[in-house]
Amino acid sequence: MSTKRISAAVRHLPRSRKGGLVAGALALGLAGALSAQTVVPGQFAFADPVRVESAAPQSFAAVVAGVKPAVVSVRVRSDSTPRMMSSRGGGMPGFEDLPQDHPLHRFFRRFGGEPFGGERGDGGGQRREEPRRYGTSQGSGFFITGDGYLVTNEHVVSGGSEFTVITDNGDEYEAKLIGADKRTDLALLKIEGESDFTYVEFAPDAPQVGEWVVAVGNPFGLGGSVTAGIVSARGRDIGAGPYDDFIQIDAPVNRGNSGGPAFNVKGQVIGVNAAIFSPSGGNVGIAFAIPASTAQTIVADLKNDGTVVRGWLGVQIQPVSKDIAESIGLDKAKGAIVAEAQGDSPALKAGIRSGDTILKVDGETIDSPRDLARKIAGYPPETTVTLDVWRDGREQAIEVKLGRLQEEARAAAVEPTGENTAFVDSLGVELASAKSVGAGDKGVVVTDISGDSAAAEKGLKRGDVILEVAGQQVDEPGDVAGAVLGASESGRKAVLMRVQSGNATRFVAVPVAKG
Structure with a gap:
């Protein structure tokens, strides 16, 4: 109600009520002045509380309807190692080793079965190779192109010999493995001869903590399941690999969701579901997704030639603790300290030595050893990078021409012997x-x-x-x-x-x- 309307209303009220209403209006005016941070003599001024407009969608139905046809189930068939069995074993390896008075022997004699083959009681038989056995596992995936390229987890396809993709409408297609990267747990499959699949795109920007997220996948083999939650945290290191940088989400994710996408409310993929934290094996509200930025880079490499090639510096590194920072004269604990430069490595050739603390790569700040590992791995071999290192109490720049990532050499163990x-x-x-x-x-x-x-x-x-x-x-x-x-x-x-x-x-x- 405006000030003029309040005044008009007061004129038509009895005198006894006019005083109360005017006092109330003055009180409201004072409260408004205080909330606007107008200082009244003898009074305190209070800052406005934080007010945020809610961005909660009324429904995820539109997002789900758009992206669900691009999400698939991935069935993986793997060969198991053939075993030797006896023709007397009736499909039960080791049966012939049971004692003659074992209940199973009495069972077959009583009901006329012949567990040993041949005539009853002959005890004969020959060793033969058991028929080849096959194992089957299932996960999730999603199309990233209309011509049949799809992303899933490396651990979903690991050890597989045949790959079947089941779309949302139940169609089945055989796919081939283009490539897989164990270090980031990503894999790329391809369906040949088709070009009209619904596909989704990766989000160009990293999600913010608190954003809505929708997970679609194949939990427990059910297929086409949708759950929702929020981004709980970013930059999680769960010890899965050297480049851990997981997005933590609380959208319910279970076994079988591996390789499936996590979407934002625009229908863009913010991450690839890869792991859950669960004492029981089921959802407890903590799941981890590989960031879209990582997936894009790895998938591009896999699509190119089926492999991922990374830059290699060749150093053993560790975090800079407060004690280490103080001992080398750094104002705060930051960067990655070099414990040792490996023999014949790019770092050693460039003059990097033990005790150097790497603070930046090409001007980008290094927060931790894992951060350094990710940045170096993001460069192709033969790239020259500039490292800002802390040495002898001052910062200096060193150029290094990166090599190709290789397995680290192992030093011999040392054990003390003798006296002195x-x-x-x-x-x-x-x-x-x-x-x-x-x-x-x-x-x-x-x-x-x-x-x-x-x-x-x-x-x-x-x-x-x-x-x-x-x-x-x-x-x-x-x-x-x-x-x-x-x-x-x-x-x-x-x-x-x-x-x-x-x-x-x-x-x-x-x-x-x-x-």
Whole structure:
């Protein structure tokens, strides 16, 4: 009601009610002034609360009607290894090994069956190969082109010899495997001779946490099932592979949904459903989808030649903890620290060395080792990239020409032997020269360690080989003690050690006492 209408209404009321209504109008006016952050003398001004318009759709029916014909069930047939069986076994391998008084023997004798073949009681028979057996599994997938290319998970098609695609209307087609990438759990299938399939597109932008998501797939072999929820989180690392960057959703996803799409409300694919977290094996509201950006890149490579080629830097890396950051002079824990540059790797040839902390790749900030791995893998081999590294207390740029990703070489395990040890009280560790105990030509071996020491809390253990302390190579226990003392006298809260544990090399920041 406007101010003029309020005044007019007041004139027609008795005097006793006019006062109350005017007071109420003044109160409303004051509240409005306060909500608009107008400061009234002697009063407090309050900021407006956050108000967001709801974007909840009234129905997902239109989205589902548009995308559902593009979603398929994928049936995979795999050969099992033939087994040897006896002609006496009646299809039950190992039956002939049962004792004669076993209940199964009495069962067949009583009911006239002949589990052993031949005449009753002959006990004969020959060993023969069991007929080939086949296993069948099912998953989901979706068309990305009208001529029959479709995406699914690598773990859905793994080990398969025959692939059958069942569309939403029940039509069945034989498909061939174009290629699969185990590292990202993606695979590409193709139906030959058809060109009129309904297909969907990948979303150009990453979804935001809280956005609606619709999952369509083949849970438990039911086919064509639709569920809805929201994007719960992004950037999830679930330990599935070196490039984990999953979208977490709470749309109900179950066994058989693997390889199926997760859509936004525009009908675009934001991710490929790949895994669930579930103690029971069924949906508990936590599912993980491979981002559309990852799927697009991998599918393009698979479509090109059936393989995925990635850039290779050739370094062992680890996260930069607060202790490590402090020990090397970084203002905050960021980037990925190089534990070791592998032999004959692009990194080693470019001058990257242990202790370097990689902060950026071609100007893009590196948040973690996994982030670095994803960025490097996104480049094709022979690409030259610029790495911003932290070395000797300052940042510098190094150009590296990437190689092709290959399996990492494994170093020999190191175990301490012999005597000639010395105890470093400041660390709570007993050390011996690697040479003196036959554990190699470099470093100092941890032959014993106090369970309540700071070194033990940071993960050092018996058998580890300390290669460097505070950037200096160490070959004797005294080298370690001296470097720790130097770090303490310089005011460092921790000293950085490069440690070899079995096949891996890593950095450990061990706290030290001042002075």
